[in-house]
Amino acid sequence: MPDSGKNDVIEYRAFTPDDIPAAHALSTAVKWRHRMDDWRFAARLGSGFAAVDQQGTLVGTALAWQFGTDAATLGMFIVSPGHQRRGIGRGLLDRLMAKLGSRTLLIHASDEGRPMCEALGFEHMGTIHQHQGAAFQPPLVSLPPGERLRPIGAKDTPRLVELASRASGLDRSELLPQLLDVASGIALDRDGELIGFALFRRFGDGHVIGPVIAPESPDESRAKALISYWLSLNAGMFVRVDTPLRYGLSPWLEGLGLPLVDTIEQMALDGPPSTDATLTQFALTSQALW
Template identity: 85%
Template sequence: MPRPNNHDPIEYRAFTLDDIPAAHALSASVKWRHRADDWRFAARIGSGFAAVDSEGALVGTALAFQFGTDAATLGMFIVAPEHQRRGIGRALLDRLRAKFDSRMLLVHASNEGRPLCEARGFAYIDTVHQHQGAAFQPPLVSLPPGERLRPIGAKDTPRLAALASRASGLDRTELMPPLLDIASGIALDRDGELIGFALFRRFGDGHVIGPVIAPESPGQSRAKALISYWLALNAGMFVRVDTPLRYGLSSWLEGLGLPLVDTIDQMAANGKPSSDATLVQFALTSQAVW
């Protein structure tokens, strides 16, 4: 492939559904596992910018996902390998900041991307551990008396959104219905009250468990029970879990056969999420939407 002319102009415009095939190819070029369907879901719930070269070819992407009226997460940042170090990533981030800067902004930044985010006013919150694998044997995890796991029902959606909002500090009212369209769920029930849940959905060439929402408990037994449920049902399948370092699940996940494969920093600008201290989001929905 001929090297690009670094003096060719780059145009920035709104990302559209027509960009999905090229975006899928772009993500494959940087070894992301995303399917075209994963891009369709991201485009359904988010909006953002595309960078195109002088011939109209897609060379960069960045999307934002709005939560309520005061917060947004930023993600799906990709620059084609042959066009990197041209300031395209910086230009995409600046455009998202300009469009959504009245909100609290959250982003996951790689080691390479963290200096740029810090220069744009983002501050470190935590580190996320990405675990994935296919050879696991989850243990049976006991729940406290009066608690059980049950399937999620159609009438549970408002309660799921409320729990996810409290645990993440982000308004999940609009996210939950489209997420449940593509995910299966298991609920944690205490004497008839839904107090936690975990979703399981296709992603890339495997599946992802998340979000996982539960009250804290000794040894994080509730979160472990929710995760173990999905692992036991899908032994031998490729599964991914993204968990914040501060919740202490990494060693347990590694012991199950889900090795740590990557880390990424959570960063925030214009404030940071204020979550409910009685609930924890033990696993992310995704690195794009947290």
């Protein structure tokens, strides 16, 4: 269904792998750090829509990722700077919502996008702090007796899926194996039982730590130990961590040399997913994949 812009007509169609080079150029134009490989990974796991002008030029993107039958996340929302404020973002979001039907929908909304999401019924869940930097010297973080960090093994995948699903409230059975193909992992072990983990992978012009999942009780020391492990191995590399404000890691991350560079709102339609109160996801996989 076309939309009228100021000087042209916008057409909406399915996003395809052939759109990735133009989508990468679009994300670069709005100063996102995504590589072509980051776009390929996101598009392989999800689906969505492209907005193109009369010349066939890509001017907008929006993707979604389904987790089981009950929930989906929305992301990779971009509108070309020259085509903003013409209703293209709303057109993309309307089409994604219609395609996904009745389920919990999750989105990270910028200050500019929040009013549109609120108008569609999305409600505030929390705030995400994006930290990134390259000059850090993490301290050694002690773990409780009986707990240690160890490499993740091939046999750990079912347990990692279980922990990630419980902590996020989303079915991670398809996402986690795909992540493990492109990430390194460290496990938190308690007397032979895997109770948490953190992944480290290439993203943009650096690396991202996430997801980071661990028991919260009695404090966030386990999450700090998992994050410190990756920072200590990669001193001087550009690293990003996206963490919910409510878990209190932001002051610690800033103290390590990972300054706060952006804040974004978590929003949900039809309620937040139901999570396991004994586990916490201290850092996101990404703002698109949660």
